[in-house]
Amino acid sequence: MVKICCIGAGYVGGPTMAVIALKCPSIEVSVVDISVSRITAWNSDQLPIYEPGLDDVVKRCRGKNLFFSAEVEKHVSEADIIFVSVNTPTKTRGLGAGKAADLTYWESAARMIADVSKNDKIVVEKSTVPVKTAEAIEKILTHNSKGINYQILSNPEFLAEGTAIQDLFHPDRVLIGGRDTPQGQKAIQALKEVYAHWVPEDRIICTNLWSAELSKLAANAFLAQRISSVNAMSALCEATGADVTQVANAVGKDARIGPKFLNASVGFGGSCFQKDIFNLIYICECNGLPEVANYWKQVIKVNDYQKSRFVNRIVSSMFNTVSGKKIAILGFAFKKDTGDTRETPAIDVCKGLLGDNAHLSIYDPQVTQEQIQKDLSMEKFDWDHPTHLQPMSPYGTKQVNVVWDAYEATKGAHGLCILTEWDEFKTLDFKMIYDNMQKPAFVFDGRNIVDAEKLREIGFIVYSIGKPLDAWLNDMPAVA
Ligand SMILES: NC(=O)C1=CN([C@@H]2O[C@H](COP(=O)(O)OP(=O)(O)OC[C@H]3O[C@@H](n4cnc5c(N)ncnc54)[C@H](O)[C@@H]3O)[C@@H](O)[C@H]2O)C=CC1
Ligand SMILES: O=C(O)[C@H]1O[C@H](OP(=O)(O)OP(=O)(O)OC[C@H]2O[C@@H](n3ccc(=O)[nH]c3=O)[C@H](O)[C@@H]2O)[C@H](O)[C@@H](O)[C@@H]1O
Numbered sequence: 001m002v003k004i005c006c007i008g009a010g011y012v013g014g015p016t017m018a019v020i021a022l023k024c025p026s027i028e029v030s031v032v033d034i035s036v037s038r039i040t041a042w043n044s045d046q047l048p049i050y051e052p053g054l055d056d057v058v059k060r061c062r063g064k065n066l067f068f069s070a071e072v073e074k075h076v077s078e079a080d081i082i083f084v085s086v087n088t089p090t091k092t093r094g095l096g097a098g099k100a101a102d103l104t105y106w107e108s109a110a111r112m113i114a115d116v117s118k119n120d121k122i123v124v125e126k127s128t129v130p131v132k133t134a135e136a137i138e139k140i141l142t143h144n145s146k147g148i149n150y151q152i153l154s155n156p157e158f159l160a161e162g163t164a165i166q167d168l169f170h171p172d173r174v175l176i177g178g179r180d181t182p183q184g185q186k187a188i189q190a191l192k193e194v195y196a197h198w199v200p201e202d203r204i205i206c207t208n209l210w211s212a213e214l215s216k217l218a219a220n221a222f223l224a225q226r227i228s229s230v231n232a233m234s235a236l237c238e239a240t241g242a243d244v245t246q247v248a249n250a251v252g253k254d255a256r257i258g259p260k261f262l263n264a265s266v267g268f269g270g271s272c273f274q275k276d277i278f279n280l281i282y283i284c285e286c287n288g289l290p291e292v293a294n295y296w297k298q299v300i301k302v303n304d305y306q307k308s309r310f311v312n313r314i315v316s317s318m319f320n321t322v323s324g325k326k327i328a329i330l331g332f333a334f335k336k337d338t339g340d341t342r343e344t345p346a347i348d349v350c351k352g353l354l355g356d357n358a359h360l361s362i363y364d365p366q367v368t369q370e371q372i373q374k375d376l377s378m379e380k381f382d383w384d385h386p387t388h389l390q391p392m393s394p395y396g397t398k399q400v401n402v403v404w405d406a407y408e409a410t411k412g413a414h415g416l417c418i419l420t421e422w423d424e425f426k427t428l429d430f431k432m433i434y435d436n437m438q439k440p441a442f443v444f445d446g447r448n449i450v451d452a453e454k455l456r457e458i459g460f461i462v463y464s465i466g467k468p469l470d471a472w473l474n475d476m477p478a479v480a
Helices: 013-023 036-042 054-061 072-078 104-116 133-143 164-169 182-195 209-240 244-252 273-286 290-317 345-355 369-377 406-410 423-427 430-435 452-458
Strands: 003-007 028-032 066-069 081-084 121-125 150-154 174-178 204-208 326-330 359-363 400-402 415-418 442-445 461-464
Touching: 003 013, 003 072, 013 028, 013 054, 013 066, 013 081, 013 164, 028 072, 036 066, 054 164, 066 072, 072 104, 081 104, 081 182, 104 121, 104 133, 121 133, 121 182, 133 150, 133 209, 150 182, 150 209, 174 182, 174 209, 182 204, 204 209, 209 244, 209 273, 209 290, 273 290, 290 345, 290 415, 290 442, 290 461, 326 345, 326 406, 345 359, 345 369, 359 406, 369 400, 406 430, 430 452, 442 452, 452 461
Parallel strands: 003 028, 003 081, 028 066, 081 121, 121 150, 174 204, 326 359, 326 415, 359 400, 415 442, 442 461
Antiparallel strands: 150 174
């Protein structure tokens, strides 16, 4: 029986391995992690991450051919194929701080593999890593190889949170990069056979190592660039009276452009887009390509601009101050159908409002009070380290109240902001919400999910991203 071990039981390691176990009953899959609490949760009824469809997949395989364990070394030494799916955060100090990928977790995983291995291994990069990481990993593994042959493959993951299981069941493509040597090609073939259990052959792409590593960074950069492009247009729409939804629809009908990923928003979030673009920028700079680096920097600049533009809209609409005012925040996760808050635009918007002394009442169906308090007191980039290594939040923010209901959050509020597109926000009783709010009552829709006209009929003053402005907002000072 082929044995697979995955190091890192996170948003990628957990779901990807659960799907491999489900689709390949003849393969034994172990997922290991240094975080004992995370492993305990994977073995319980309350999985450590919220992902539609995941519970069912885990229940069907756990204890049969899918195992979660904190005995990292034992499972690594027994495995034929080792996936490494550990964190690759942005460096917070030293050379390349704020841009380069921090490969500490990767390096310690590689050293451990080298220490405990007794037979030949295929080591698969599942984490997103800088181009040429495989070369460094190879050096660590072979430094003290005891005659063991290691084949490194790059097999980046393209799943998106909230749709991870469907993405894994029906991937647009599976990408496998390896060395152009007979042993490298044999390793590619071995991994291909795993995916071939359920992925059509024409969707499994094989390349050299560096193309696979770079394709992952490129794909995320292209996706983020689309969002920054449409968000840049949204600012121009507000200035001219055009409607960004109509513009995106018209633009996306062009088959060369396509309709997906053109929703204007308060800004993109998530653990990867910004991190991976910073990584790309750093690699360009290191390769003497400042013009290329500057091109990609702009994608992040526009994203930051979009978030601060949103805060400025709120403050300027509400008589240029939100000091002492209650603002309801509906949605804190970086997108719907996940409890993940890493790099969510809600953090920047909330911090911006708190900076103007607002009182926030926050509701998200999947994010805990503890997480929200932690996020609002954490420094930039600290969020992407294993939980047990993250700094403890020294104090919660007193101006923040986390509640378990949208109606409770909006009671007595001066304004409400929608920051995550949860379906349940589309069907709220806005008449009841209006009646319970201070007047004038404001809605700032950062996801364009409400029917602005209906809300205006109720009496709200409504701001939607990239839409023709309410007369009230038109009269307020321009926002930078
Ligand atoms: N979150 C996502 O949707 C996607 C993430 N990725 C990439 O996958 C990688 C992992 O991301 P996530 O799963 O989101 O991270 P995560 O933080 O959810 O999980 C990583 C896990 O690795 C564990 N870990 C760290 N060092 C370890 C070691 N030496 N030995 C054993 N366990 C160790 C941590 O305790 C943590 O539980 C990153 O490189 C990310 O860029 C790629 C595609 C999608
Ligand atoms: O490497 C990764 O981590 C993953 O990053 C993204 O997946 P994810 O961040 O989970 O979610 P997305 O659906 O891409 O959304 C990212 C952010 O962009 C925002 N977004 C997305 C689409 C859109 O049209 N507009 C928009 O503002 C979302 O609300 C969210 O904040 C990619 O879509 C995945 O292919 C990739 O594997």
